[in-house]
Amino acid sequence: MYTHQQQATLTSAHVTGPLPGPRSAELLARQERTESNARTYPRHLPIAIAEGSGAFVRDVDDNVFLDFLAGAGVLTLGHSHPELVEVVAGQVRNLSHGLDFPTPAKDAFVRAQLSMLPPGLAERMKVHFCGPTGANAVDAAIKLCKTATGRGDVICFQGAFHGSSAVGMALTGLVEQKRPVANGIPGVHFFPYSYCAQCPVGLNPETCATNCVQFLEHSLKDPLGGIPLPAAVIMEMVQGEGGVVPATIEFAQTVRRVTRELDIPLIIDEIQTGCGRTGTWFAFEQFGIEPDVIVASKALSGIGLPVALIIYNKDLDRWLPGAHTGTFRGNQLAFAAGAAAVEIIRRDDVLGNVRSRGAQIARLLAPLASNPWVREVRGRGLMWGIELADPDTGRPAGRLARAVQRNALERGLILECGGRDDCVVRLLPPLNITVEIVDAACELLLAAIAEQSAMAERRTTTDAVR
Ligand SMILES: Cc1ncc(COP(=O)(O)O)c(C=O)c1O
Numbered sequence: 001m002y003t004h005q006q007q008a009t010l011t012s013a014h015v016t017g018p019l020p021g022p023r024s025a026e027l028l029a030r031q032e033r034t035e036s037n038a039r040t041y042p043r044h045l046p047i048a049i050a051e052g053s054g055a056f057v058r059d060v061d062d063n064v065f066l067d068f069l070a071g072a073g074v075l076t077l078g079h080s081h082p083e084l085v086e087v088v089a090g091q092v093r094n095l096s097h098g099l100d101f102p103t104p105a106k107d108a109f110v111r112a113q114l115s116m117l118p119p120g121l122a123e124r125m126k127v128h129f130c131g132p133t134g135a136n137a138v139d140a141a142i143k144l145c146k147t148a149t150g151r152g153d154v155i156c157f158q159g160a161f162h163g164s165s166a167v168g169m170a171l172t173g174l175v176e177q178k179r180p181v182a183n184g185i186p187g188v189h190f191f192p193y194s195y196c197a198q199c200p201v202g203l204n205p206e207t208c209a210t211n212c213v214q215f216l217e218h219s220l221k222d223p224l225g226g227i228p229l230p231a232a233v234i235m236e237m238v239q240g241e242g243g244v245v246p247a248t249i250e251f252a253q254t255v256r257r258v259t260r261e262l263d264i265p266l267i268i269d270e271i272q273t274g275c276g277r278t279g280t281w282f283a284f285e286q287f288g289i290e291p292d293v294i295v296a297s298k299a300l301s302g303i304g305l306p307v308a309l310i311i312y313n314k315d316l317d318r319w320l321p322g323a324h325t326g327t328f329r330g331n332q333l334a335f336a337a338g339a340a341a342v343e344i345i346r347r348d349d350v351l352g353n354v355r356s357r358g359a360q361i362a363r364l365l366a367p368l369a370s371n372p373w374v375r376e377v378r379g380r381g382l383m384w385g386i387e388l389a390d391p392d393t394g395r396p397a398g399r400l401a402r403a404v405q406r407n408a409l410e411r412g413l414i415l416e417c418g419g420r421d422d423c424v425v426r427l428l429p430p431l432n433i434t435v436e437i438v439d440a441a442c443e444l445l446l447a448a449i450a451e452q453s454a455m456a457e458r459r460t461t462t463d464a465v466r
Helices: 022-034 082-094 104-115 134-149 166-170 211-221 249-261 283-287 332-347 350-370 398-411 435-465
Strands: 049-053 056-059 064-067 125-129 154-157 188-191 232-235 266-269 293-296 309-313 374-380 383-388 416-418 424-427
Touching (some): 104 332, 134 232, 134 293, 134 309, 188 211, 332 350, 350 383, 383 435, 398 435, 424 435
Parallel strands (some): 266 293
Antiparallel strands (some): 416 424
16 A cells, blocks of 8 residues: 555655745735636635645645645545556546547546446436536436426535535535525425534434434425425435535435335435445445435545436336536546546555544543533544534534634644534545554544634633623
8 A cells, every 4th residue: 555655755744834825925916816706615624735645735826735725525546546546647648538429548447437326226227417516416316307307496405515516515504605596496395404513493312213204205205295206315325515514314314214115316425435435335234225326526536536427227227328428537547537436445455444533533532521612523434514602502613623624734734624614524535545644633632623723712701701
């Protein structure tokens, strides 16, 4: 296994001055003048990146950071994994773009994708290549299910994120982002998700039998429920952008049972959870369910080259030639890298590493239970979130989470925030990180949380005195 120490030209985090450094500040200023107001990541992580290597990035001022964002979960094997770099270099000399013609690279990639499915499922499934973003694959999944069922409505869940296309956004919970773009697409219905840290139906999670999902079952089966039989239900097994919220097993299994009973195709969005992120190839494997449609993208190439697809039950294959086209559906570099990435993940037992490093993170973050500003620490595999909330009011502590993110950056650790008011500090590292890297990252994170929550505590006390 290529550990990060072996593969990386960058091996430890160090930040030498205030952020952004002078060169980053120059590029950030030019970006502000030339690029859209809708840009996101550099607003909270103000650096310009010069180089990525393994689990580290170096900014243009020579500060080195541990990258626990990893291209928003794209870089399963870290930045510029040497074997994948070789594979991509070989492929680019041969063929880089192939529309949707069959090619040896694509053939190997499709076989690799199907080989990740649980036994028996692959034979029942087909693959469709989409435009190269997750959102485009979500669009395709919805079109497929609408065509196959002849129905128009779609069920999704509060807290969900399915992308920034018109359809993806319509199925996404983010009210603030949807508000300026009125009337997304019609026929979308949101139901509560099993977000037990803040129960969406106001019950005590200790005693409740996942009642939120009973509301869905009842609504769909009630002749006066108001929703025509939908074309699809779309669900994440762990809501990533929604704040790293795993579904409960009972919730997931009830959604599957009800959709089967009513003959509604179940789309599982594995864009963020797929390719081993949660410790199994697909997250749905851990919930004892099988989807009718799987949406996958992000980590498929292992090295950040864009590719997206849906894998779906052959019975749904009733759409017409050209039903979902797109020029960029034949990225041979992504195919070659993706097939090699699957081999490397198997050879190096990267899934085993995800489970062990996940358990290590759980152990290292356990002391946070005694911090009154930490509502919950939760995760699966290498997808973790620390939800912060005001201990007095119970309100999401988004400001604190952003302060932790900034403090961690200054210490040399890149993190993302998500969830309600961005109150969840998120960890999404490469899947082949080492014990030492996890130790180092958690030390930085715990220090950032301790410092910032103590400051929040002092602010609260001062406000109370005033
Ligand atoms: C679960 C999920 N679905 C869809 C998307 C959208 O993917 P993309 O940004 O590639 O369009 C994302 C992106 O974060 C995601 O996490």
